[in-house]
Amino acid sequence: xxxxxxxxxxxxxxxxxxxxxxxxxxxxxxxxxxxxxxxxxxxxxxxxxxxxxxxxxxxxxxxxxxxxxxxxxxxxxxxxxxxxxxxxxxxxxxxxxxxxxxxxxxxxxxxxxxxxxxxxxxxxxxxxxxxxxxxxxxxxxxxxxxxxxxxxxxxxxxxxxxxxxxxxxxxxxxxxxxxxxxxxxxxxxxxxxxxxxxxxxxxxxxxxxxxxxxxxxxxxxxxxxxxxxxxxxxxxxxxxxxxxxxxxxxxxxxxxxxxxxxxxxxxxxxxxxxxxxxxxxxxxxxxxxxxxxxxxxxxxxxxxxxxxxxxxxxxxxxxxxxxxxxxxxxxxxxxxxxxxxxxxxxxxxxxxxxxxxxxxxxxxxxxxxxxxxxxxxxxxxxxxxxxxxxxxxxxxxxxxxxxxxxxxxxxxxxxxxxxxxxxxxxxxxxxxxxxxxxxxxxxxxxxxxxxxxxxxxxxxxxxxxxxxxxxxxxxxxxxxxxxxxxxxxxxxxxxxxxxxxxxxxxxxxxxxxxxxxxxxxxxxxxxxxxxxxxxxxxxxxxxxxxxxxxxxxxxxxxxxxxxxxxxxxxxxxxxxxxxxxxxxxxxxxxxxxxxxxxxxxxxxxxxxxxxxxxxxxxx
Ligand code: ADP
Ligand code: MG
Numbered sequence: 001x002x003x004x005x006x007x008x009x010x011x012x013x014x015x016x017x018x019x020x021x022x023x024x025x026x027x028x029x030x031x032x033x034x035x036x037x038x039x040x041x042x043x044x045x046x047x048x049x050x051x052x053x054x055x056x057x058x059x060x061x062x063x064x065x066x067x068x069x070x071x072x073x074x075x076x077x078x079x080x081x082x083x084x085x086x087x088x089x090x091x092x093x094x095x096x097x098x099x100x101x102x103x104x105x106x107x108x109x110x111x112x113x114x115x116x117x118x119x120x121x122x123x124x125x126x127x128x129x130x131x132x133x134x135x136x137x138x139x140x141x142x143x144x145x146x147x148x149x150x151x152x153x154x155x156x157x158x159x160x161x162x163x164x165x166x167x168x169x170x171x172x173x174x175x176x177x178x179x180x181x182x183x184x185x186x187x188x189x190x191x192x193x194x195x196x197x198x199x200x201x202x203x204x205x206x207x208x209x210x211x212x213x214x215x216x217x218x219x220x221x222x223x224x225x226x227x228x229x230x231x232x233x234x235x236x237x238x239x240x241x242x243x244x245x246x247x248x249x250x251x252x253x254x255x256x257x258x259x260x261x262x263x264x265x266x267x268x269x270x271x272x273x274x275x276x277x278x279x280x281x282x283x284x285x286x287x288x289x290x291x292x293x294x295x296x297x298x299x300x301x302x303x304x305x306x307x308x309x310x311x312x313x314x315x316x317x318x319x320x321x322x323x324x325x326x327x328x329x330x331x332x333x334x335x336x337x338x339x340x341x342x343x344x345x346x347x348x349x350x351x352x353x354x355x356x357x358x359x360x361x362x363x364x365x366x367x368x369x370x371x372x373x374x375x376x377x378x379x380x381x382x383x384x385x386x387x388x389x390x391x392x393x394x395x396x397x398x399x400x401x402x403x404x405x406x407x408x409x410x411x412x413x414x415x416x417x418x419x420x421x422x423x424x425x426x427x428x429x430x431x432x433x434x435x436x437x438x439x440x441x442x443x444x445x446x447x448x449x450x451x452x453x454x455x456x457x458x459x460x461x462x463x464x465x466x467x468x469x470x471x472x473x474x475x476x477x478x479x480x481x482x483x484x485x486x487x488x489x490x491x492x493x494x495x496x497x498x499x500x501x502x503x504x505x506x507x508x509x510x511x512x513x514x515x516x517x518x519x520x521x522x523x524x525x526x527x528x529x530x531x532x533x534x535x536x537x538x539x540x541x542x543x544x545x546x547x548x549x550x551x552x553x554x555x556x557x558x559x560x561x562x563x564x565x566x567x568x569x570x571x572x573x574x575x576x577x578x579x580x581x582x583x584x585x586x587x588x589x590x591x592x593x594x595x596x597x598x599x600x601x602x603x604x605x606x607x608x609x610x611x612x613x614x615x616x617x618x619x
Pocket of ligand 2: 410453
C-alpha cells in the first residue's frame with residue numbers, strides 16, 4: 001500500500017490548494033524557472049545581470065535567515081558580519097604578499113580561501129552562538145546586534161584589512177581554467193551556489209533534523225520531552241545561516257574585486273532580515289522573492305524619487321521604510337505565499353513506504369512489574385506544600401489514575417514523576433533508577449513518554465510530521481545526511497512508524513491534515529500517538545479528557561484499554577472522575593497536596609473522604 005502525501009514540508013495553505021484545481025506540475029514550474037535563469041544573461045543588459053547577481057548574493061543570506069528566523073524563530077541582525085567574514089577572509093588571503101609559508105598556499109586559489117572562510121566562520125559562529133543563543137526574548141536579537149557591530153568595527157579598524165579604505169586587487173575566481181571576471185560569468189556561479197543552498201535547505205527541512213528545527217519555534221518543551229536536543233538544533237541552524245552568509249561574502253568579494261566595511265554593518269543586517277520577512281520567512285523560496293523585491297524596489301525608488309522630489313536627501317529610504325511597515329501589516333507571511341496562490345502548482349506526491357523495515361522496539365517489562373515508584377515525595381513552593389509525602393507506584397499493564405480537585409497538587413506531582421521538577425525531599429524511581437538529575441531527553445530515552453495538559457503540537461505541520469517527532473530518539477541521521485538525502489531509508493522507517501501509531505489511535509483519516517485543523521479531542525489523541533511513537537513502557541497523561549466531548553472520551557478510554565492489554569503502564573492525572581472510574585485499575589486521590597485515599601475505583605467512589613473532597617471542593 002502506498003499513501004500519498006503532499007511534498008511541501010514548509011507550511012502551505014492547504015485550504016487554498018483544495019479550493020483551486022491544481023494545474024501546473026511543480027517540476028514544470030521549476031524547469032521554466034531554471035531555463036529562464038540560464039538564458040537571462042544572454043537576453044538582459046549588463047545592468048540587469050548585475051542586479052540579478054546582487055539578488056542571488058542577498059538571497060543566499062536571506063535563506064540563512066529563513067532557516068534561522070522564519071523556521072527556527074531566532075532573530076538575528078548580525079548576518080552581514082558573517083558576509084564580511086567570508087569576504088574579508090578571501091580578500092586578505094588572496095591579496096597578501098607577505099604571508100608566512102604555511103599560510104601562503106591558501107591564498108593561491110579563491111577556492112582554498114572559500115574553505116578557509118567557511119572554517120573560520122563556523123568557528124566564530126560556534127563561539128558567538130554559545131554566547132548568545134542561550135539568551136531569550138529580546139536579549140537574543142540584541143546580542144546579535146552587539147556582535148554584528150563588533151565585527152563591523154573590527155573590519156574597519158584592523159590595518160592589515162585595509163581599515164576603512166578596504167582591500168582592492170582581489171583576483172577573480174577561476175573555474176575550469178577560466179577566470180570569472182565578468183558579471184555574466186560569475187552570474188552562473190552565484191546562482192548555482194544559491195540553488196544548491198536552496199535544495200539542501202529544502203531537504204534538511206524535510207527530515208528528522210528538519211522536524212526538530214521546525215519544533216524550535218513554539219515547541220521546545222515538547223521537543224525536549226520527545227528527546228530532541230533543542231540547544232543543538234539552534235546551534236545547527238545558527239552555523240548553517242552563518243555559512244550561507246560567508247559563501248555570499250566570498251562570491252561578493254570576487255565579483256566586486258574590492259571590499260570595505262560598509263556592506264557588512266548592522267544596518268545591512270537589518271536589510272537582510274527585511275528581505276527574509278518580506279519574501280516569506282517561513283519559506284525557502286521566500287529568500288529569492290524577498291531579495292528580489294527589496295533590491296528592485298530600492299533601485300527603482302533611487303531612480304524615480306529624485307526625479308519627483310529633487311536629488312537632495314535619501315528619500316528612497318523613507319519611502320522604503322513606510323512600505324516595509326505596510327507589508328508587515330498587510331502580509332505577515334510575506335510575498336511568497338501570495339505568489340503561490342496566483343500560480344496553482346501541483347506538488348509531486350510523496351509516499352509512505354510500507355515495505356520499510358520497522359524501527360527497533362524495546363522489550364516491554366512483564367505485566368505486573370514495577371515501572372514507576374514515588375517514595376515520600378514532598379514539593380514545597382516557599383511556604384506552600386504542593387505535594388506532601390506522596391507515595392505511589394505504577395506497574396506494567398495497569399492504568400493508575402491520580403485524581404483530585406483543582407489545586408490538589410496533581411500537576412505538581414506529574415512534574416515530579418516526569419522529571420520536569422525535582423522534589424524538595426523524597427525520590428522517584430523509574431525502572432528502579434532515580435529520575436532526579438536527568439533532563440527530559442534522557443528520561444524520554446529511558447522509556448517514559450508524556451502528553452501535555454495544554455496540548456503542545458506544531459499546528460502548521462501535518463499530523464504525520466507531528467507524530468514522527470516522537471520517533472526522534474529512535475533514529476540518528478543528522479544534518480549532512482538530510483541535506484544530501486542520505487537519510488531516506490531511515491526517514492521511510494520513521495514515517496512508517498508514525499503512520500502505524502496514527503492508525504493505532506484511529507487518526508488515519510487525518511494523517512496529512514495540518515495538526516492545527518483538528519478538533520481538541522483529536523489533538524489530544526495525536527499527542528498520545530506521538531508519545532507512542534517513542535516506543536515507551538510508561539505513558540504519562542496529564543488531563544487527557546479535559547475539553548473532550550462524550551464520544552471522544554469513549555474513544556480515548558478504548559484506546560487506553562487497548563494499550564493496557566499490550567502491556568503498557570499508564571498514569572493518568574485527571575480531574576474528571578466519571579472518565580476515570582470505568583477505565584482504570586487503581587486510583588490515588590489527592591487533596592491539598594496529600595494522598596487522601598488509594599484503592600480500586602469502586603472503593604474510591606464510596607470513600608467518604610473522597611466524596612467530601614469532590615463535593616466540598618472548589619470545583
Ligand atoms: P492541580 O494540578 O491538582 O490542579 P497544581 O499541582 O497545579 O494542582 O497546584 C497545586 C498547588 O501548588 C496550587 O496551590 C498551585 O498554586 C501551587 N503551585 C503549583 N506550581 C507552583 C509554582 N511553580 N510556584 C508556586 N506555586 C505553585
Ligand atoms: Mg493540573
